[in-house]
Amino acid sequence: MNDLLYLDDLRVGDTFKTASHRLDADQVRFFAMHFDPQPFHLDDAAARQSFFGGLAASGWHTAATTMRLLVTSGPPLANGIVGAGAKVEWKAPTRPGDVLRVESEVIEITPSSSRPDRGMVVMRSDTLNQRGEIVQTMTATLVVTRRPARDPESSPPAPHQTEAGTRAVGVLS
């Protein structure tokens, strides 16, 4: 499972589980101070008077923590976890003390018709807390490279072939 994964290795229905990360109040306030400075993410007393009924992490903090878990202990995609976009749904507040982990499933695989070295993978990632409640669902469209022909586990390289084909720029434009 620690071998790098290429598009060719993935199947719809493949699942992945990450390690876990504990969010404390300092992390919640630190993220909020930099990126989402609203009272309900910064101050417990103010948060109790808000929609959230108590200090809650920014949804973007939950998303960023999900990304950290995916990058450090999620699917070992050969070209990294590179998203073209994502849909994020926040289903319950994330609170200080919550221990988050991510469970992912491959939903859709579409080889590129114009770029033979890659394809798009739709992956749903549920972020769960220590009670098993889903606090966030992220459905991301990832760019995943195909196994290069010169890879030793694949067919032998064609004459004069280089790795340049796997380094095309402008993937997101």
Added chain:
Amino acid sequence: MNDLLYLDDLRVGDTFKTASHRLDADQVRFFAMHFDPQPFHLDDAAARQSFFGGLAASGWHTAATTMRLLVTSGPPLANGIVGAGAKVEWKAPTRPGDVLRVESEVIEITPSSSRPDRGMVVMRSDTLNQRGEIVQTMTATLVVTRRPARDPESSPPAPHQTEAGTRAVGVLS
């Protein structure tokens, strides 16, 4: 324009523009180190060999910076900017030195049928760089409170009415 905005004040087609924020390489690496530790967000030499062709901010950093701009200089929603979810599309890489700003438009307004104190607002926010290129489009579903009846600009309060109706918990569950 600095008065607080309630659901009742918004109209489809309303637009908002934020101030701008300059992302430098230190910010890009700092965010990546904490939330998206992949070589193309951390190291310029590694990034040149990647899809990105040079150091690029994590997409989640662009999203978080967009949120910061919305919170600090975007629409002054009375209950803050509270999202139930968002769709994010990364259309071009964000690079160190880019100066980002956000232009938002109200796309849809739906008063809640079950909770008379609030409604859902779909707002599209384009994040642009200093060349006017859209690097990200974020389409968020926001929870926005209605103007409370006791508000001095509205009708006089009903007898015994309290603010409790605007503090209902569980908005996201």
